[in-house]
Amino acid sequence: MAKKKRRSMLYIPGNNPAMIQQAGVYGCDAVLLDLEDAVALNQKDAARILVRSMLESVNFYDTEVCVRVNNMQTPFGLADLEAIVPMQPDNIRFPKTESVQDVRDFMKEVRRIEKKHDIKEPKMTIHVMIETAKGVANVYDIAACEPRIDAITIGGQDLTADMGIIKTPDGAGIDYARKRIVMAGKANGLDVLDTVFADVNDEEGLKEETEYIKKLGFAGKALINPRQVDPVHEVYNPSEKEIRKAYRVYSEFYKNTKAGIGVFAIDGKMIDAPVVQRAITVLEYANIDIKDIEKSLE
Amino acid sequence: MTPKFKAQAGTFESSDIMVLIEPVAEGSGRQVDISSTVMLQFEEDLKACINQVLDVMEIENVHLIAKDKGALTPTIKARVETAVKRSLGIQEGTL
Numbered sequence: 001m002a003k004k005k006r007r008s009m010l011y012i013p014g015n016n017p018a019m020i021q022q023a024g025v026y027g028c029d030a031v032l033l034d035l036e037d038a039v040a041l042n043q044k045d046a047a048r049i050l051v052r053s054m055l056e057s058v059n060f061y062d063t064e065v066c067v068r069v070n071n072m073q074t075p076f077g078l079a080d081l082e083a084i085v086p087m088q089p090d091n092i093r094f095p096k097t098e099s100v101q102d103v104r105d106f107m108k109e110v111r112r113i114e115k116k117h118d119i120k121e122p123k124m125t126i127h128v129m130i131e132t133a134k135g136v137a138n139v140y141d142i143a144a145c146e147p148r149i150d151a152i153t154i155g156g157q158d159l160t161a162d163m164g165i166i167k168t169p170d171g172a173g174i175d176y177a178r179k180r181i182v183m184a185g186k187a188n189g190l191d192v193l194d195t196v197f198a199d200v201n202d203e204e205g206l207k208e209e210t211e212y213i214k215k216l217g218f219a220g221k222a223l224i225n226p227r228q229v230d231p232v233h234e235v236y237n238p239s240e241k242e243i244r245k246a247y248r249v250y251s252e253f254y255k256n257t258k259a260g261i262g263v264f265a266i267d268g269k270m271i272d273a274p275v276v277q278r279a280i281t282v283l284e285y286a287n288i289d290i291k292d293i294e295k296s297l298e
Numbered sequence: 299m300t301p302k303f304k305a306q307a308g309t310f311e312s313s314d315i316m317v318l319i320e321p322v323a324e325g326s327g328r329q330v331d332i333s334s335t336v337m338l339q340f341e342e343d344l345k346a347c348i349n350q351v352l353d354v355m356e357i358e359n360v361h362l363i364a365k366d367k368g369a370l371t372p373t374i375k376a377r378v379e380t381a382v383k384r385s386l387g388i389q390e391g392t393l
Contacts, residue, residue, distance in 0.1 A: 016311075017311075017313050017314050017369060017370070017372075017373040017376075018311065018312055018313035018314070021313060021370055021372075021373070045380060045383065045384070045389050046307050046308075046376070046377070046380045049376045049379050049380045049383075050372075050373065050376040050377075050380075052376070053372040053373070053375050053376035053379075054372050054373075054376075056372060057371065057372045058370075058372060
């Protein structure tokens with residue numbers, strides 16, 4: 001099966017039933033039901049109960065569902081975990097992760113609740129959110145400390161606030177953090193997701209930023225409006241020319257591998273393992289399963 | 299359990315429901331008043347859903363007023379649960 005794509009993760013306020021019930025039809029790869037910053041302090045209980053209730057019965061189709069809980073240092077974090085962990089969404093997002101100890105404390109509660117509810121084979125993975133300078137400094141250790149972490153995400157708004165700088169359209173202030181977090185993720189085989197693009201009316205700016213973060217190695221981007229889904233997918237989706245080339249590279253690789261040949265050439269250019277890996281990535285983004293290519297060549 | 303405080307949960311937005319709880323004297327029983335944009339089609343379903351939550355939470359004496367704007371079952375259940383918990387003074391993890 002092709003790897004699950006995470007080009008787009010749409011933030012949905014946890015206290016908005018209309019948006020949550022439609023979450024599966026926005027066309028994004030993933031949705032994030034937010035109990036943290038998108039919920040007013042006096043509505044935290046209402047959002048927690050609503051999200052739990054929606055997870056029990058709403059069909060999200062093949063959209064990945066992540067829930068962002070409040071940080072454990074707040075009065076809401078533990079109550080969020082008690083309500084959400086038994087529902088086992090695809091992932092739970094741990095905001096403002098700053099250290100390995102933070103992850104250990106968080107996972108201790110997650111495991112305690114799973115044990116209490118007799119969840120023996122938990123399917124839920126963990127997303128850690130890096131949004132402070134301390135978190136950026138410790139991100140390599142954080143990424144490697146817990147096997148259930150399968151994605152890291154950068155929170156640009158909080159990070160710039162923590163750094164005492166203004167978030168500019170060119171992203172200069174968070175550029176180092178983006179690159180460092182991508183490397184930490186790649187070094188540990190994790191997906192890395194980019195921060196939101198706040199101006200929903202600036203489609204060109206969104207595309208430009210998405211082109212940039214794609215080049216850096218981000219698997220996708222957080223979105224704040226369904227209108228942002230298509231522009232982001234357009235950037236991540238490979239062109240027909242790229243797909244044809246990737247198909248040819250993988251087909252030749254498969255045929256040559258079966259014949260016991262490791263390195264070969266197409267149109268006079270050497271094709272080795274990294275080229276094949278890039279072709280596989282293109283095919284994944286084009287929803288083409290390499291197993292189907294292999295079958296067609298049998 | 300008997301609600302102690304006036305409480306509310308939900309909004310008047312489309313696909314939501316506003317639930318108001320008023321405490322009543324012990325032994326008064328349940329009074330559930332509903333108005334809805336889909337009253338003709340779903341009044342009985344709404345009542346059944348609200349009563350189901352009240353049953354689970356063992357709330358016998360209460361006056362509940364619901365103003366529905368086409369909420370789905372999970373939303374109705376969540377808003378009733380929230381309003382009841384607030385009226386009981388149970389607002390775990392909320393300022």
